[in-house]
Amino acid sequence: MATPAAAPAPPNPNPVPDDPPPPPQEEEQEEATEPESEPETSQPAPTTSIEPTPSGDEESESDDSSSVSSAASSAPAPAAAGSAAERPFPVAKDLLHISFNQDYGCFAAGTKSGFRIYNCDPFREIFRRDLAAEGDGSGGGGIGVVEMLFRCNILALVGGGDNPHYPPNKVMIWDDHQSRCIGELSFRSPVRGVRLRRDRIIVVLENKIFVYNFADLKLVHQIETAPNPKGLCAVSQQPGSIVLVCPGAQKGQVRVEHYGARKTKFINAHTSRVACFALSQDGRLIATASTKGTLVRIYNAAEGNLLQEVRRGADRAEIYSLAFSNNLQYLSVSSDKGTIHVFNLKINVGSTPNDKPTPAPEPEVPHISPPLSFIKGVLPKYFHSEWSVAQFRLHEGEQYIVAFGHEKNTVAVVGMDGSFYRCQFDPVNGGEMLQLECYNFLKPSDQP
Template sequence: MATLSASPSPNPNPNFRSPTDQTDHDPESLPHMELHPSSDQDPTPNSNPNFHAVLPTPPEAIAPAAAAAPSLLHISFNQDHGCFAAGIDHGFRIYNCDPFREIFRRDFDRGGGIGVVEMLFRCNILALVGGGPDPQYPPNKVMIWDDHQSRCIGELSFRSEVRSVRLRRDRIVVVLEQKIFVYNFADLKLLHQIETIVNPKGLCAVSQGVGSLVLVCPGLQKGQVRVEHYASKRTKFIMAHDSRIVCFALSQDGQLLATASSKGTLVRIFNTVDGSLLQEVRRGADRAEIYSLAFSSNAQWLAVSSDKGTVHVFSLKINGGSPGIDRSQSASDPVTSPHSSLSFIKGVLPKYFSSEWSVAQFRLVEGSQYIVAFGHQKNTVVILGIDGSFYRCQFDPVNGGEMTQLEYHNFLKPEAAF
């Protein structure tokens, strides 16, 4: 059986709350944990041909302390950006962002590569997909891991490799190269299938607010995104860019969508309900690969990371927007983002000169891959690197400019004590 690397505790994982301990969301939306049919039921109901009973969990043990840092295969934030997960070549690890600390780790003694780790807020349920040169699980399966039981309690099998997984308290979304499956969490019943353009990065985003589900994925054309509004049973197609879509992000309520193309120069913000373009901001003038986009919790700011080694923060000026979210700006907040000094002749010169630029920036190593999210402290950004780097930075919402580094850690260092 898998064991914690921390000291023994009567609770299998005291750092994880059970779903019923979550008080910040409607308990009616919490998933049930009994994912297996009983032994006298058909383990492959017609409503979900991809569901199979799980084989016994293979023996697991803590691997000996490695002399070198593990190879990082995957990093991702949880839904409220308070934690992040790392899939490595022999297991996975979960970290708290504020304060920064390792919550726990799972090390497997054979195979062990985990290519996808998707958290469900802070509860005990995770979705795992094998990855790397020696995967712990087949890369065409999604394993539902219950950390209270220290084992997999369900699995979903597919005919091709799983590119990514998204979790809500009521849904499991599995992304393949050209197809997306949406399941009910309570019984793993298949609810919806979506065809997409070739999607090797597994691009998909789901809203996390209680109630209506909004799902965004690539459409069937280059530069197109598809928005599914499940509450109103409406599908909206948005031609967001002329080039291939490489990154997008949803606001928590699913009302706002930020998109970036393979050019990597412009980021566009859309209203997901009617598909209208609300704002356009410029990362830079030269081509870049956008790695991640993130809205702040109140959708007042947007963070962008790219292979140019700079994280940008943009001010969003979205009027109206979704009910229940206050996007009003105080007197101390910036009224506008920086514009080119030649913006007054924007009708004559190319669009570049009237572009809206970032309010704040933070410089990193160029060429490395980073993902970003807004921290729980005011005006802070958390940056995670595929090299194991963790940065916490603060930006000045009034004066902008270079961000201040508040914290740095290498979360993969084997000698690090948490």
């Protein structure tokens, strides 16, 4: 791996103490497969946070999407054939990627012409970049991965689609205040996913994961995984010790790296391949789903023991996303069945982040022998499974990702069909969720 003579220091709006990286595992260091990273040496300008634009300013912004930025600029957008003002507005088929930021307050969309950032509550577009119109890449504008760093001006971009703006084997570190890339990481195979925290960059390839220090882009760890075409990976976000979850080397296994404790934990979560997982922000809980998509299991990340098992349904489904609520009381699930489920987590998480989560005790009720107790061992398992307490029904077959909103008992849903929903569930009575908002986030920003 090549490192710059003067390494860039990407802006960090909320610095946290940098964890000492663990010693590289000798059995995982393979010189032949080390990435060819070539970070740029240019120094970025001081950073400021990206906040949603007030509605009064939003109305005065230019209709030319290439000029809409998080940083104010008096320079006019370049007038060229095929510029953003002349281009038809993208429809859902132009959407390549959607993802929430680390605190679920924003989401990002990668399209065939660039990327856009949105605020969830209240819903509004914050900014967009039409990279195809700017023409500073390989000629296209496709962004297949866009990963935010909370609400600051730093993003990670990977080219995608039929006409990618950047090579799909490179991770570009974009500074939106400078409207350019300030660093890059190159690999010998396509990048499947990127995860960011304030002190680390995690790059996911088909069979490997690379962990970099954000301050100097130095490689601190690499992990061998089972084939991972979806780019599955999750990392804790609270300051302090880093917890990283990725697929293990065996079918149905997840690997948990505890960098603070310098230990690795393997959890044999399912007999089938792992299709989706989520990690709580504090790194204490892991939710996993297999390719069957019927059951979701919640594990203690530190010990690897099963805490709870919930049932999405009785038939197979493809799980698209899992999300914990901030208070760790609920888990939300989306699948190709078009139904968003919210489950009640019966877990004692303790009063401090250092407490070990344990299963909640069963409520004390008088022992009553049910009339059908004699056939309990014969009944299918789903008759005594834990089912969701609330549901929100959308279009079957569409891909949706979910997150819990900042308002109490709310869920945000973003779809690859260009839809955004915000709904509310009743934690006591459950049932169907109440739809609060619905938007087509791909429509032009100047339309109401």
